[in-house]
Amino acid sequence: MRLVLLGAPGSGKGTQATRLKETLGVPHISTGDLLRAAVSAGTPLGLKAKEVMDAGHLVSDDIVLGMLEERLSQDDARAGFILDGYPRNLAQADALDGLLSRLRQPLDVVVKFEVPSDAIIGRVEQRFKAEGRADDNPDTVRKRLEVYAEQTAPVANFYAQRHLLKVVDGVGPIDEVTERITGVLPRGTAPAGG
DSSP, X not given: OEEEEEOOTTSSHHHHHHXXXXXXXXXXXXXXXXXXXXXXXXXXXXXXXXXXXXXXXXXXXXXXXXXXXXXXXXXXXXXXXXEESOOOSHHHHHHHHHHHHHTTOOOSEEEEEEOOHHHHHHHHHHHHHHHOOGGGOHHHHHHHHHHIIIIIHHHHHHHHHTTOEEEEEOXXXXXXXXXXXXXXXXXXXXXXTO
Protein backbone atom coordinates (compact mmCIF):
# COMPACT_ATOMS: atom_id res chain seq x y z
CA MET A 1 0.00 0.00 0.00
CA ARG A 2 1.39 3.36 -1.07
CA LEU A 3 -0.62 6.06 0.64
CA VAL A 4 -0.40 9.85 0.99
CA LEU A 5 -2.18 11.63 3.85
CA LEU A 6 -3.16 15.23 3.11
CA GLY A 7 -4.51 17.75 5.58
CA ALA A 8 -3.71 20.98 7.34
CA PRO A 9 -1.07 21.02 10.10
CA GLY A 10 -2.69 19.52 13.20
CA SER A 11 -5.43 17.69 11.28
CA GLY A 12 -4.38 14.30 12.68
CA LYS A 13 -2.22 12.92 9.88
CA GLY A 14 0.60 11.82 12.19
CA THR A 15 -1.73 10.18 14.70
CA GLN A 16 -3.55 8.24 12.00
CA ALA A 17 -0.37 7.31 10.12
CA THR A 18 1.06 5.79 13.31
CA ARG A 19 -2.05 3.63 13.63
CA LEU A 20 -2.22 2.72 9.93
CA LYS A 21 1.42 1.61 9.71
CA GLU A 22 0.60 -1.31 12.04
CA THR A 23 -2.54 -2.23 10.12
CA LEU A 24 -0.94 -1.97 6.69
CA GLY A 25 2.55 -3.20 7.62
CA VAL A 26 4.34 -0.32 5.88
CA PRO A 27 6.48 2.52 7.30
CA HIS A 28 5.08 5.91 8.23
CA ILE A 29 7.27 8.53 6.58
CA SER A 30 6.73 12.03 7.92
CA THR A 31 8.65 14.82 6.28
CA GLY A 32 8.26 16.74 9.53
CA ASP A 33 9.93 13.90 11.46
CA LEU A 34 12.70 13.62 8.84
CA LEU A 35 13.33 17.36 9.16
CA ARG A 36 13.16 17.37 12.98
CA ALA A 37 15.68 14.49 13.06
CA ALA A 38 18.04 16.51 10.85
CA VAL A 39 17.56 19.55 13.13
CA SER A 40 18.21 17.45 16.24
CA ALA A 41 21.35 15.96 14.69
CA GLY A 42 22.59 19.45 13.84
CA THR A 43 23.35 18.57 10.23
CA PRO A 44 23.88 21.47 7.79
CA LEU A 45 20.51 20.60 6.26
CA GLY A 46 18.97 20.46 9.73
CA LEU A 47 20.27 23.89 10.69
CA LYS A 48 18.94 25.38 7.46
CA ALA A 49 15.59 23.63 7.95
CA LYS A 50 15.32 24.85 11.58
CA GLU A 51 15.67 28.47 10.55
CA VAL A 52 12.95 28.07 7.91
CA MET A 53 10.55 26.08 10.14
CA ASP A 54 10.93 28.43 13.12
CA ALA A 55 9.87 31.30 10.87
CA GLY A 56 6.71 29.36 9.95
CA HIS A 57 7.79 28.73 6.37
CA LEU A 58 8.13 25.50 4.42
CA VAL A 59 11.51 23.91 3.64
CA SER A 60 12.53 24.00 -0.05
CA ASP A 61 11.22 21.32 -2.39
CA ASP A 62 14.60 20.03 -3.53
CA ILE A 63 15.79 19.38 0.03
CA VAL A 64 12.63 17.50 0.99
CA LEU A 65 12.48 15.49 -2.25
CA GLY A 66 16.09 14.39 -1.81
CA MET A 67 15.38 13.24 1.74
CA LEU A 68 12.30 11.36 0.53
CA GLU A 69 14.12 9.63 -2.30
CA GLU A 70 16.73 8.38 0.14
CA ARG A 71 14.04 7.17 2.58
CA LEU A 72 11.80 5.52 -0.05
CA SER A 73 14.82 3.62 -1.40
CA GLN A 74 15.29 1.81 1.92
CA ASP A 75 14.26 -1.85 2.14
CA ASP A 76 11.33 -1.38 4.54
CA ALA A 77 9.59 0.97 2.06
CA ARG A 78 9.68 -1.44 -0.88
CA ALA A 79 6.32 -2.99 0.07
CA GLY A 80 4.75 0.45 0.44
CA PHE A 81 4.65 3.49 2.69
CA ILE A 82 2.46 6.13 4.28
CA LEU A 83 3.59 9.67 3.40
CA ASP A 84 2.60 12.34 5.90
CA GLY A 85 3.32 16.01 5.19
CA TYR A 86 4.32 15.66 1.55
CA PRO A 87 3.51 16.81 -1.09
CA ARG A 88 2.69 20.33 0.12
CA ASN A 89 2.32 22.08 -3.23
CA LEU A 90 1.68 21.29 -6.88
CA ALA A 91 5.39 21.31 -7.78
CA GLN A 92 6.06 18.73 -5.05
CA ALA A 93 3.11 16.60 -6.19
CA ASP A 94 4.51 16.60 -9.72
CA ALA A 95 8.04 15.86 -8.45
CA LEU A 96 6.72 13.03 -6.26
CA ASP A 97 4.95 11.54 -9.28
CA GLY A 98 8.27 11.55 -11.15
CA LEU A 99 10.15 10.06 -8.21
CA LEU A 100 7.60 7.28 -7.65
CA SER A 101 7.59 6.53 -11.37
CA ARG A 102 11.41 6.14 -11.32
CA LEU A 103 11.12 3.91 -8.22
CA ARG A 104 8.24 1.98 -9.84
CA GLN A 105 6.06 2.62 -6.79
CA PRO A 106 2.93 4.49 -7.95
CA LEU A 107 0.48 5.71 -5.32
CA ASP A 108 -2.55 3.59 -4.48
CA VAL A 109 -4.61 6.28 -2.73
CA VAL A 110 -4.48 9.81 -1.28
CA VAL A 111 -6.59 10.49 1.82
CA LYS A 112 -7.43 14.10 2.67
CA PHE A 113 -8.51 14.99 6.22
CA GLU A 114 -11.26 17.62 6.51
CA VAL A 115 -10.91 19.50 9.83
CA PRO A 116 -12.06 23.09 10.52
CA SER A 117 -9.28 25.60 11.26
CA ASP A 118 -10.58 26.43 14.75
CA ALA A 119 -10.44 22.74 15.71
CA ILE A 120 -6.89 22.51 14.37
CA ILE A 121 -5.73 25.56 16.35
CA GLY A 122 -7.21 24.06 19.52
CA ARG A 123 -5.51 20.69 18.92
CA VAL A 124 -2.15 22.26 18.19
CA GLU A 125 -2.30 24.57 21.23
CA GLN A 126 -2.78 21.46 23.41
CA ARG A 127 0.12 19.69 21.67
CA PHE A 128 2.32 22.80 22.08
CA LYS A 129 1.63 22.84 25.82
CA ALA A 130 2.28 19.10 26.15
CA GLU A 131 5.31 18.72 23.84
CA GLY A 132 6.68 22.26 23.41
CA ARG A 133 7.37 21.81 19.68
CA ALA A 134 8.46 25.19 18.26
CA ASP A 135 6.46 24.62 15.07
CA ASP A 136 3.30 24.20 17.21
CA ASN A 137 3.40 27.75 18.54
CA PRO A 138 -0.17 29.07 17.94
CA ASP A 139 1.06 32.08 15.92
CA THR A 140 3.25 29.84 13.78
CA VAL A 141 0.31 27.46 13.24
CA ARG A 142 -1.96 30.28 12.06
CA LYS A 143 0.70 31.23 9.52
CA ARG A 144 1.10 27.58 8.47
CA LEU A 145 -2.68 27.30 7.97
CA GLU A 146 -2.56 30.31 5.64
CA VAL A 147 0.28 28.71 3.67
CA TYR A 148 -1.65 25.41 3.58
CA ALA A 149 -4.78 27.06 2.17
CA GLU A 150 -2.76 28.82 -0.49
CA GLN A 151 -0.28 26.12 -1.51
CA THR A 152 -1.31 22.69 -0.23
CA ALA A 153 -5.08 22.64 -0.64
CA PRO A 154 -4.77 22.66 -4.49
CA VAL A 155 -2.81 19.38 -4.26
CA ALA A 156 -6.14 17.65 -3.53
CA ASN A 157 -7.36 18.62 -7.01
CA PHE A 158 -4.14 17.24 -8.52
CA TYR A 159 -4.95 13.83 -7.04
CA ALA A 160 -8.70 14.07 -7.67
CA GLN A 161 -7.93 14.45 -11.39
CA ARG A 162 -5.92 11.22 -11.16
CA HIS A 163 -8.83 9.45 -9.39
CA LEU A 164 -6.68 8.81 -6.29
CA LEU A 165 -8.31 11.22 -3.80
CA LYS A 166 -10.55 10.12 -0.94
CA VAL A 167 -11.82 12.71 1.59
CA VAL A 168 -12.57 11.77 5.21
CA ASP A 169 -13.96 13.75 8.13
CA GLY A 170 -11.00 14.17 10.50
CA VAL A 171 -13.10 15.30 13.48
CA GLY A 172 -14.17 12.86 16.16
CA PRO A 173 -12.74 10.06 18.27
CA ILE A 174 -9.46 8.70 16.92
CA ASP A 175 -10.91 5.19 16.41
CA GLU A 176 -13.79 6.57 14.33
CA VAL A 177 -11.42 8.56 12.11
CA THR A 178 -9.27 5.43 11.63
CA GLU A 179 -12.40 3.49 10.59
CA ARG A 180 -13.29 6.22 8.08
CA ILE A 181 -9.82 5.98 6.55
CA THR A 182 -9.71 2.20 6.32
CA GLY A 183 -13.19 2.36 4.79
CA VAL A 184 -11.88 4.31 1.78
CA LEU A 185 -8.70 2.30 1.16
CA PRO A 186 -8.61 0.15 -2.01
CA ARG A 187 -10.03 -3.34 -1.58
CA GLY A 188 -7.72 -5.87 0.03
CA THR A 189 -5.92 -3.29 2.18
CA ALA A 190 -8.43 -2.67 4.97
CA PRO A 191 -8.03 -4.68 8.18
CA ALA A 192 -10.08 -7.82 8.64
CA GLY A 193 -13.60 -6.98 9.73
CA GLY A 194 -13.18 -3.32 8.71
